[in-house]
Amino acid sequence: MVIDETPQLAGWDIQILATDVSADAIERAGSGLYSEAEVQRGLPLRLLSKYFRKESSGWRINDELRNRVELRVFNLLDCFAGLGMFDMIFCRNVLMYLDAAAKSDILERLAECLQADGYLVLGAAETVLGACNSFAAVPNLRGIKIKPGRTRDVRSVGMG
Numbered sequence: 001m002v003i004d005e006t007p008q009l010a011g012w013d014i015q016i017l018a019t020d021v022s023a024d025a026i027e028r029a030g031s032g033l034y035s036e037a038e039v040q041r042g043l044p045l046r047l048l049s050k051y052f053r054k055e056s057s058g059w060r061i062n063d064e065l066r067n068r069v070e071l072r073v074f075n076l077l078d079c080f081a082g083l084g085m086f087d088m089i090f091c092r093n094v095l096m097y098l099d100a101a102a103k104s105d106i107l108e109r110l111a112e113c114l115q116a117d118g119y120l121v122l123g124a125a126e127t128v129l130g131a132c133n134s135f136a137a138v139p140n141l142r143g144i145k146i147k148p149g150r151t152r153d154v155r156s157v158g159m160g
Contacts (some may be wrong), residue, residue: 091121
């Protein structure tokens, strides 16, 4: 929805890979069905009516939007080979459940999969401090990390 609602991204070739360790979570995401409570957590009514249709069991996201996301069962503790390179990685509310060694290992491997001018987005309760030197904080953008030494201004791509 954010991509569709951002005119500056029109014409971009954007591919989205969504992963979870739980096959049930991936299956549920693939169904595209959300409860009333889920769609009322910050989703503006305009977007709800544009991208969802009401069904007896909840709200279903439209097929066009759902089909643009590749869903995969994936464990971050497994090998990242074959995942490819990314411009943006969202790793939210996962790392806080791991021990220090696993967290450090995953962050280093995420850095290897991130393009030089890419972004890592973490959850509010997560940090790279003490776990990894492959990322630097972006001033005034909590949870957004970049590779150290990067010179490109994040504001030039609409992140700030």
